[in-house]
Amino acid sequence: MTTRLLAPFTWLGSHGLSMTQGLGNWGSLITDTVRALRHVDVWGRLLLPQLARIGVDSIPIALFIATFTGIVLALQASYTFTGAIPLYFVGVLVGKTMIMELGPVLTGLALAGRIGANVAAEIGSMKVTEQIDALETLAYPPNAYLVVPRVLAGVIMFPAVTILAIGMGITSGWVTSLQLLDMSTPQFVRGLTLFFFPFDVWFAIIKATSFGLVVTLVGCFYGFHTTGGAEGVGRSTTKAVVVSSMLILVLDAFWAVLLL
Amino acid sequence: MTIQLDDLHKSFGQKHVLRGFSLEVRDGETLTVLGPSGSGKSVMLKHIVGLLTPDRGQVLVDGQNVGELEMNDLYDLRRKVGYVFQLAALFDSLSVADNVGLGLHRVGGFREDQIRERVRECLHLVDLEGFEDRFPAELSGGQKKRAGLARAIATKPKYLLYDEPTTGLDPLTKAVIDQLILKMRQELGVTGLVITHDMESAYRVSDRIAMLYEGRRRFLGTPDEIRGTEDPVVRAFIEGDPQYLERRETTVEEAS
Ligand SMILES: Nc1ncnc2c1ncn2[C@@H]1O[C@H](COP(=O)(O)OP(=O)(O)OP(=O)(O)O)[C@@H](O)[C@H]1O
Numbered sequence: 270m271t272t273r274l275l276a277p278f279t280w281l282g283s284h285g286l287s288m289t290q291g292l293g294n295w296g297s298l299i300t301d302t303v304r305a306l307r308h309v310d311v312w313g314r315l316l317l318p319q320l321a322r323i324g325v326d327s328i329p330i331a332l333f334i335a336t337f338t339g340i341v342l343a344l345q346a347s348y349t350f351t352g353a354i355p356l357y358f359v360g361v362l363v364g365k366t367m368i369m370e371l372g373p374v375l376t377g378l379a380l381a382g383r384i385g386a387n388v389a390a391e392i393g394s395m396k397v398t399e400q401i402d403a404l405e406t407l408a409y410p411p412n413a414y415l416v417v418p419r420v421l422a423g424v425i426m427f428p429a430v431t432i433l434a435i436g437m438g439i440t441s442g443w444v445t446s447l448q449l450l451d452m453s454t455p456q457f458v459r460g461l462t463l464f465f466f467p468f469d470v471w472f473a474i475i476k477a478t479s480f481g482l483v484v485t486l487v488g489c490f491y492g493f494h495t496t497g498g499a500e501g502v503g504r505s506t507t508k509a510v511v512v513s514s515m516l517i518l519v520l521d522a523f524w525a526v527l528l529l
Numbered sequence: 530m531t532i533q534l535d536d537l538h539k540s541f542g543q544k545h546v547l548r549g550f551s552l553e554v555r556d557g558e559t560l561t562v563l564g565p566s567g568s569g570k571s572v573m574l575k576h577i578v579g580l581l582t583p584d585r586g587q588v589l590v591d592g593q594n595v596g597e598l599e600m601n602d603l604y605d606l607r608r609k610v611g612y613v614f615q616l617a618a619l620f621d622s623l624s625v626a627d628n629v630g631l632g633l634h635r636v637g638g639f640r641e642d643q644i645r646e647r648v649r650e651c652l653h654l655v656d657l658e659g660f661e662d663r664f665p666a667e668l669s670g671g672q673k674k675r676a677g678l679a680r681a682i683a684t685k686p687k688y689l690l691y692d693e694p695t696t697g698l699d700p701l702t703k704a705v706i707d708q709l710i711l712k713m714r715q716e717l718g719v720t721g722l723v724i725t726h727d728m729e730s731a732y733r734v735s736d737r738i739a740m741l742y743e744g745r746r747r748f749l750g751t752p753d754e755i756r757g758t759e760d761p762v763v764r765a766f767i768e769g770d771p772q773y774l775e776r777r778e779t780t781v782e783e784a785s
Pocket residue numbers: 541544546564565566567568569570571572573615
């Protein structure tokens with residue numbers, strides 16, 4: 270009876286504890302990684318391969334998504350505006366939405382799936398096969414060897430890939446307007462530039478940078494905390510994708526509240 | 530120049546693995562630790578390089594308390610210790626040559642060609658010439674094990690910790706590895722701690738042999754002493770014959 274009555278408190282107690290522990294683990298991941306930044310000799314030569322893996326290899330999927338997003342945006346804009354609003358507003362909508370919202374967020378989500386899973390699975394399987402212990406015994410700080418190059422690559426390449434995706438989305442919106450909407454190029458460009466502010470691009474870059482940070486850090490976090498063999502690696506991978514996707518949406522709202 | 534384990538305690542959840550284990554590995558000797566599977570031998574070994582920290586007790590290497598070292602000092606200490614993992618723990622994403630050379634890059638001060646030469650030399654020592662460009666996934670279990678050994682000796686460490694270096698190898702390769710362990714001690718003066726289940730290897734390479742049983746040290750002595758011991762637990766283990774234990778149980782029952 271008493272145990273029943275106390276159940277909510279034990280639940281709270283144990284979950285509170287695991288939450289504090291979780292926060293503590295996050296804290297030490299971040300402080301260790303910041304400290305590991307000074308081991309340039311360790312992570313320096315690992316950065317380039319990660320830039321290629323995290324950035325260059327992600328370009329096809331990002332461009333693919335952006336292409337179709339651009340088409341849909343142009344068509345939906347013209348459908349919504351029919352008669353009421355001048356057609357060149359299609360350019361406004363495609364440009365603004367691509368730059369400020371869909372470019373960064375869709376790219377971020379796609380890369381959360383790709384990069385978040387990849388990082389968590391790789392580090393997780395290194396964890397369960399004692400490769401991380403082996404790094405330690407060779408006097409390599411694992412954070413310098415594994416986390417720093419991935420996080421830096423994420424922070425550098427997410428914005429770069431996002432900019433490409435935005436360019437692609439706008440291009441496909443433009444082509445769609447020409448081919449399917451009987452618009453002319455000057456009309457589309459007029460709309461594109463009408464409400465354009467350079468700040469919009471900075472906004473996209475800030476968002477994409479924060480997404481890159483979050484996706485790679487979350488991937489590393491769940492990778493490092495993998496236990497229980499191959500099954501554990503699977504669990505970590507799933508968690509990394511789910512958590513980083515959610516954090517992307519939260520951050521997206523956060524930046525909108527903070528900066529708009 | 531010694532490794533000293535004092536009253537080591539370590540639990541994982543409810544499981545009390547080490548319950549006051551003590552051992553001293555003297556300068557320049559090779560000491561072998563025996564013990565049943567799951568008795569905590571690997572756990573004990575991980576304490577020596579600070580991969581695990583004891584719940585109670587301490588580990589001294591070169592007189593330094595491993596559990597209390599600053600990060601930098603701990604990494605300095607690890608550079609002096611080579612560790613052969615039970616399941617090799619090779620880096621999947623690196624070729625065999627890069628695996629073996631990684632420690633040398635970290636120590637620093639070597640040119641690329643010097644590293645390549647040293648890697649070749651170490652692979653030769655473990656009978657793996659020509660495997661430089663293979664990846665771990667392309668190696669057999671025994672080859673992985675030997676590559677792991679090559680990686681551990683590449684930096685010429687003062688201490689070598691071998692976690693079952695010969696398990697799963699054929700008798701000939703086993704002899705090669707035993708020779709290598711002996712050579713490490715004789716030619717380089719390495720202080721070695723070997724975990725093994727293989728009595729033949731143990732007799733061949735050890736100056737002294739210890740046994741870990743139920744979290745404590747059950748036995749410590751020279752190979753000759755262990756051959757002559759009366760302790761039924763040790764006898765059962767080295768003879769591979771559970772009868773010794775059963776006999777003891779019956780005598781205990783008779784006595785009560
Ligand atoms: N990180 C860990 N978390 C939880 N339990 C662990 C951990 N590492 C080891 N153990 C447990 O500690 C005990 C001792 O493990 P250890 O690997 O040291 O055994 P061992 O003596 O090396 O055995 P074997 O000869 O089979 O390699 C086992 O019961 C194991 O399940």
